[in-house]
Amino acid sequence: MENAKGTVFKYGDNVDTDVIIPARYLNSSDPAELATHCMEDIDDQFVGKVQKGDIIVATKNFGCGSSREHAPIAIKASGVSCVIAETFARIFYRNAINIGLPIMECPEAAAGIDAGDIVEVDFDNGMIYDRTKGTEYKGQAFPPFMQKIIASQGLVNYINENK
């Protein structure tokens, strides 16, 4: 899997799926359209600033609340290459894996990385490198079963391949 590399957008605890993609936009399920409102209620600068490859770093319980898959879909369609957090809410965690949005749990990286840092993530060895600060962190690797889903680019392909 290719490394992720980009500029960091940093958020705090309990970033919920309502602020990631407010329900007033859920009358659409088009990824590109959803991306134009991504993070709107927590950071109205995000959509204007985000570049392909950028990385979201947050502290605990990222993606809590509604099960809307539109949330990881909007983040992925914004060009974000990886979300790093201290912990993820469980439905968001599942959804991210199922749609092929790379995520990584790493409390030390969540604490040490700041907004604007350039960060690179090596998914093969689980290492997170803060290129701005020159620091590095070991993220938690996925269990083999989830690695298979990610390697298949999501659950749908995994099911198709294993029929």
Place this chain on the structure above:
Amino acid sequence: MGMTMTQKILATAAGLEKVEAGQLIEAKLSLVLGNDITSPVAIKEMDKMKTEGVFDKDKIALVPDHFVPNKDIKSAEHCKCVREFAKKHDITNYFEVGQMGIEHALLPEKGLTVPGDVIIGADSHTCTYGALGAFSTGVGSTDMAAGMATGQAWFKVPGAIKFNLVGKPAEHISGKDVILHIIGMIGVDGALYKSMEFVGEGIANLSMDDRFTIANMAIEAGGKNGIFPVDDKTKAYLEEHAPGKAYKVFEADADAVYDEEYTIDLSTLESTVSFPHLPENTHTISEINAMDDIKIDQVVIGSCTNGRIDDLRGAAAILKGRHVAEGMRLIVIPATQAIYLQAMEEGLLKIFIEAGGIVSTPTCGPCLGGYMGILAEGERCVSTTNRNFVGRMGHITSEIYLASPAVAAASAIAGKIAGVDAI
């Protein structure tokens, strides 16, 4: 080492004699659920699968309830997509406007969720059915698609937190106060990835509707599911709503392992309110009474959390013969058509209307800021719903205070957050 109630249900559904926390399993599903927001995404994913159709047309429930009756053209297109899918696959449990209700009130009422079931739903409040002794949990649309196609889902077996409920709650203290108290105590990620296992003699003092409310909000503590043992009240509910349907009662092993244990004396609980912008920001009514007045603009009584008949009765008992404060907007939403009809027959709707409230057709509408009660800049709402996140019900500067139907009704009359005693 024994298993929890949740672990026993999952072991059986996975065809295993024993499972333990952290183990990855593939389990057979009893029911797969989706709504008008999540199903269109799932249907699109299912189209990409090399599959002949759905695994079992009787074990899928499609309930358009979020933006229904259609709030705009795009929502109408989503509903059309779900309707056409249901027709194409001859889905038994598709509920059109007129039959539909808020999914988590509707499915138990229709007898579609019974003890021992393993249920996934593309809606986070799918955990509601734990009130009936089922394992049920919220998932995303891709999991829903895979569930509809294969009848299976993968799970990580959860560890557990035990909540030992004792005592009897005081008058006007409901399931909502119990669960808000618990979320205030353990936090919005206090049960992250875990099952919340409710046990104890105090459960006998909680109605089924109280239990639905408690299980419903397990997700607001980060829980994978919330679950209650099956007792006489559960059996009576099933006799009424699922007569003749077979079910299996599971009980936790005596030596089951719990990561944490709490004892909650229901008799000591007060009315509890969650302040913006997290369900864990709870205050008791005594604390609120000591604060400056918190004036409010709107009250919502409804949702998958508190739109059932007990909830409407609780609110009507406070509102009867009284009127809402000047300028107050009181919106009451019975969760299903059957509840609506029952409330009408019991005279509850008359009480709401005479008190100056409005009564809406079943919809999730305002809870998630869809329609039917959106808040303007700086407005405040006391709501019996389940989330008070930034912007959840409208403008990002608006504020939601989560409360029981009794407190919501009292607040509508007082024009500020108020307990029943203040009325």
